Amino acid sequence: MADKALIQALVEAWGPSGHEYMVRALIESYVRDLADELRVDNAGNLICRMGSGGKKIMIAAHMDEIGLVVSALDKPGFARFTMTGGLILLSLIGNRVRFADGTIGTIGVEGSALIPTEMPTINQLFIDFSMGAENGGNVRVGDPAALTREFAVRGDRLIAKSMDDRIGCAVAIEAMRALKGKNLPNELYFVFTTQEEVGIRGARVAANSIAPDYGIALDVTATGDTPKNNSMAVRLGYGTAIKVVDSGHIVPPAIKELMIRRAEAAGIRYQLEVLSGGSTDAAAIQTALSGIPSGVISIPCRYVHTTSETVDINDVQASIDLLVALLEQPFEV
Amino acid sequence: MPSLRENLKALSEAIGVSGEEREVRDLLLELTESHLENVVIDVMGNLTARLKSSQAGAFRVMLGAPMDEVGLMVSGSENFLKVLPVGRLDMRYVAAARVLIGAQKTAGVVLFAPIHKTHGQNVLPEPKEILIDTGGKDSAKVGERIAFVGDYAELSADVVRGKAFQSRAACAVLVTLIESLTESRLPLDIYIAFTAQARIYGRGATVAANRLKPQVAFLLDGTECDDLPRTEDDTQAPTVRLSGGTVLRAAERMGIPDQRLLAFVRSVAERHNLPYQIDVSQVYGTENVNVSQTQAGVPTVSLSVPVRYMCSPNGLVSLTDLERTLRLLRESLAALTPSILEN
Numbered sequence: 001m002a003d004k005a006l007i008q009a010l011v012e013a014w015g016p017s018g019h020e021y022m023v024r025a026l027i028e029s030y031v032r033d034l035a036d037e038l039r040v041d042n043a044g045n046l047i048c049r050m051g052s053g054g055k056k057i058m059i060a061a062h063m064d065e066i067g068l069v070v071s072a073l074d075k076p077g078f079a080r081f082t083m084t085g086g087l088i089l090l091s092l093i094g095n096r097v098r099f100a101d102g103t104i105g106t107i108g109v110e111g112s113a114l115i116p117t118e119m120p121t122i123n124q125l126f127i128d129f130s131m132g133a134e135n136g137g138n139v140r141v142g143d144p145a146a147l148t149r150e151f152a153v154r155g156d157r158l159i160a161k162s163m164d165d166r167i168g169c170a171v172a173i174e175a176m177r178a179l180k181g182k183n184l185p186n187e188l189y190f191v192f193t194t195q196e197e198v199g200i201r202g203a204r205v206a207a208n209s210i211a212p213d214y215g216i217a218l219d220v221t222a223t224g225d226t227p228k229n230n231s232m233a234v235r236l237g238y239g240t241a242i243k244v245v246d247s248g249h250i251v252p253p254a255i256k257e258l259m260i261r262r263a264e265a266a267g268i269r270y271q272l273e274v275l276s277g278g279s280t281d282a283a284a285i286q287t288a289l290s291g292i293p294s295g296v297i298s299i300p301c302r303y304v305h306t307t308s309e310t311v312d313i314n315d316v317q318a319s320i321d322l323l324v325a326l327l328e329q330p331f332e333v
Numbered sequence: 334m335p336s337l338r339e340n341l342k343a344l345s346e347a348i349g350v351s352g353e354e355r356e357v358r359d360l361l362l363e364l365t366e367s368h369l370e371n372v373v374i375d376v377m378g379n380l381t382a383r384l385k386s387s388q389a390g391a392f393r394v395m396l397g398a399p400m401d402e403v404g405l406m407v408s409g410s411e412n413f414l415k416v417l418p419v420g421r422l423d424m425r426y427v428a429a430a431r432v433l434i435g436a437q438k439t440a441g442v443v444l445f446a447p448i449h450k451t452h453g454q455n456v457l458p459e460p461k462e463i464l465i466d467t468g469g470k471d472s473a474k475v476g477e478r479i480a481f482v483g484d485y486a487e488l489s490a491d492v493v494r495g496k497a498f499q500s501r502a503a504c505a506v507l508v509t510l511i512e513s514l515t516e517s518r519l520p521l522d523i524y525i526a527f528t529a530q531a532r533i534y535g536r537g538a539t540v541a542a543n544r545l546k547p548q549v550a551f552l553l554d555g556t557e558c559d560d561l562p563r564t565e566d567d568t569q570a571p572t573v574r575l576s577g578g579t580v581l582r583a584a585e586r587m588g589i590p591d592q593r594l595l596a597f598v599r600s601v602a603e604r605h606n607l608p609y610q611i612d613v614s615q616v617y618g619t620e621n622v623n624v625s626q627t628q629a630g631v632p633t634v635s636l637s638v639p640v641r642y643m644c645s646p647n648g649l650v651s652l653t654d655l656e657r658t659l660r661l662l663r664e665s666l667a668a669l670t671p672s673i674l675e676n
Binding site for chain 1: 568589
């Protein structure tokens with residue numbers, strides 16, 4: 001079953017969009033001995049090649065997490081912030097953030113009410129970093145921060161911040177482990193990408209330089225299995241999700257069919273995903289250069305973009321199995 | 334050679350609404366052509382060139398400045414001219430603004446319903462509902478651009494007022510920098526891009542960067558100040574002040590600038606005691622987003638001149654800020670080596 005220690009290390013690492021260097025160094029330590037060739041490009045993507053000859057396939061999982069940036073200083077010890085990626089304002093009050101130097105901040109809301117009765121706007125929120133400066137911290141305008149929360153396990157459920165998309169990174173690393181030493185029919189480029197949450201910037205640049213024949217993104221998707229939620233058919237614990245469509249990407253039917261064929265042949269539990277909000281690195285890969293057919297293996301995840309993103313370890317394993325099944329055989333689209 | 338101040342005035346007074354930047358481009362060409370080679374005016378309207386004093390085979394650098402300004406475009410005529418917005422408009426100044434239409438610069442005003450004769454409908458129109466009153470003339474053609482009038486004036490020895498400073502202050506700095514780089518050369522292969530269509534999603538910059546293929550890009554532009562008077566209980570400190578020095582953008586909504594390059598420019602500013610201000614953009618993005626995603630990714634950083642009332646035709650800039658920005662970019666180029674991109 002999927003490596004929980006690996007997942008814990010990945011989700012607890014710090015890496016808001018544009019500042020993925022700690023996550024990149026961590027991933028590099030896992031994949032250094034697995035890749036035939038490894039490089040970091042100008043956008044900060046970590047590109048790992050395995051095998052050579054055959055179809056070039058780019059597999060993308062993003063390293064960055066949603067975060068915030070100090071936009072202005074306020075009274076001493078307080079800062080205003082803006083978002084990098086889609087933070088959910090309702091989930092922020094009372095939450096904690098961490099800066100690159102380890103300084104912890106608390107998110108508060110203007111006014112004297114203990115519990116705000118109205119939904120605040122982001123301009124009414126602030127980060128309290130008081131006493132931080134006295135202890136060596138120095139918060140300046142432009143400093144990035146990320147939400148912080150420890151990893152937890154409840155049965156087969158894994159709960160953490162940044163499952164989006166460190167769980168995709170874990171799936172990629174586990175697939176690299178499984179493929180190591182095999183005679184690969186394809187030329188694989190595992191790319192740990194940057195700045196997905198702020199406009200899919202890293203994957204686009206990596207696709208331009210790799211010029212793959214096909215792309216596969218590994219990312220989380222939402223579920224429709226919580227109370228009074230029938231927004232979508234994906235359920236936690238019911239297998240990996242093969243994407244059909246999301247708001248930025250229609251998967252070419254031939255790619256979707258290949259994924260279904262491989263899953264059924266290997267007895268891997270899967271579900272089909274139609275997501276009405278959000279998109280993945282595959283949307284950028286598919287529209288790079290003169291168009292690169294791309295699909296997505298999604299890991300079902302509850303409470304996406306909160307500090308309690310929840311996945312099921314069986315779905316994670318099914319995603320690894322499907323990715324390995326796709327990559328260890330010729331890519332017959 | 335005209336001074337920075339003279340260039341700024343001439344550039345601000347020139348008209349160049351997004352997609353029709355010819356007048357500004359011709360002026361820039363006149364000011365810089367003797368220092369440039371391989372001059373290309375491309376399909377987007379960008380003016381790209383290589384600096385003659387460049388060193389072939391050296392580190393390949395792009396220096397960019399946008400040319401265009403927001404405005405309107407004629408879309409039809411029924412007593413009044415119907416128009417569409419070009420770029421993002423703030424209706425608070427557009428209502429009742431004076432305009433110049435097309436290449437003939439025909440005068441007009443934006444239709445403005447007075448508060449005592451609007452039957453209670455004294456709200457600002459939507460950008461798509463704007464009408465232009467031309468005093469009965471009916472010569473404008475569909476598609477012609479319309480610019481807002483913003484007279485240039487020197488408010489003090491340091492602060493000047495004018496329109497289109499977001500682009501033209503950057504152009505003025507780049508023109509002077511081109512002269513300076515010709516007088517004393519640097520061991521760099523330098524390419525210039527005066528870009529078109531910056532105000533409509535930075536479309537020009539993408540094409541310019543794809544043509545020039547730089548290894549690193551420095552983009553000049555303007556940034557809005559937030560140093561206006563505040564209420565007493567508002568304790569938030571301004572991040573961008575007029576006369577406060579060059580603005581370096583640490584983050585944008587749609588992308589984060591290259592952190593190595595940002596740290597490098599910051600260290601150059603500190604070493605030379607040049608004041609700078611760090612800003613975080615709440616709006617979608619600047620040309621930095623476009624340029625950094627070309628090819629296999631181009632490390633890109635923006636150096637901005639603070640502009641008060643930037644989103645109106647009455648912008649204010651400090652000439653000292655322009656000179657500091659010129660000096661910061663010049664010193665950054667002098668210290669630039671490929672090694673800053675390692676790690």
